[in-house]
Amino acid sequence: MAKVERVREVMEQxxxxxYFKLKSAAGWKLVAxxxxxxxxxxxxxxxxxxxxxxxxxxxxxxxxxxxxxxxxTQVLIHMLDGIVQDxxxxxxxxxxxxxxxxxxxxxxxxxxxxxxxxxxLIQVGPRIFSSEEWQAQKKHVVNYGG
Numbered sequence: 001m002a003k004v005e006r007v008r009e010v011m012e013q014x015x016x017x018x019y020f021k022l023k024s025a026a027g028w029k030l031v032a033x034x035x036x037x038x039x040x041x042x043x044x045x046x047x048x049x050x051x052x053x054x055x056x057x058x059x060x061x062x063x064x065x066x067x068x069x070x071x072x073t074q075v076l077i078h079m080l081d082g083i084v085q086d087x088x089x090x091x092x093x094x095x096x097x098x099x100x101x102x103x104x105x106x107x108x109x110x111x112x113x114x115x116x117x118x119x120x121l122i123q124v125g126p127r128i129f130s131s132e133e134w135q136a137q138k139k140h141v142v143n144y145g146g
Contacts, residue, residue, distance in 0.1 A: 055120045078092070093114050
């Protein structure tokens with residue numbers, strides 16, 4: 001098999017038919033054409049970094065702060081209670097669904113979704129465990145193991 005030689009030439013002026021005749025006579029075969037032109041650069045829009053609001057929080061009415069989301073906080077408390085009772089994620093998800101509690105998107109809880117909440121539970125756990133609400137909630141939370 002013959003070796004293929006390729007050459008890329010940068011053109012500084014328009015091509016004339018004579019150029020193609022000379023190249024062809026020298027054994028070259030045209031295999032590609034590359035075009036370029038100058039264009040206006042589009043105005044770059046400022047980049048906004050989107051960051052999800054941590055579960056259990058919502059944007060305050062003044063839109064300047066994050067404040068507690070009571071409904072999501074109840075979900076976190078239920079999850080923590082199940083974890084304290086050493087229940088599997090499947091049982092915690094089942095009990096959340098049975099209690100009518102749903103994800104932020106309105107779907108049913110699944111074990112993997114409960115598992116994915118672990119980093120958030122680690123963040124809020126100390127605050128929840130030391131709150132009066134945790135102590136009061138402990139009296140009303142269903143004993144999953146029973």
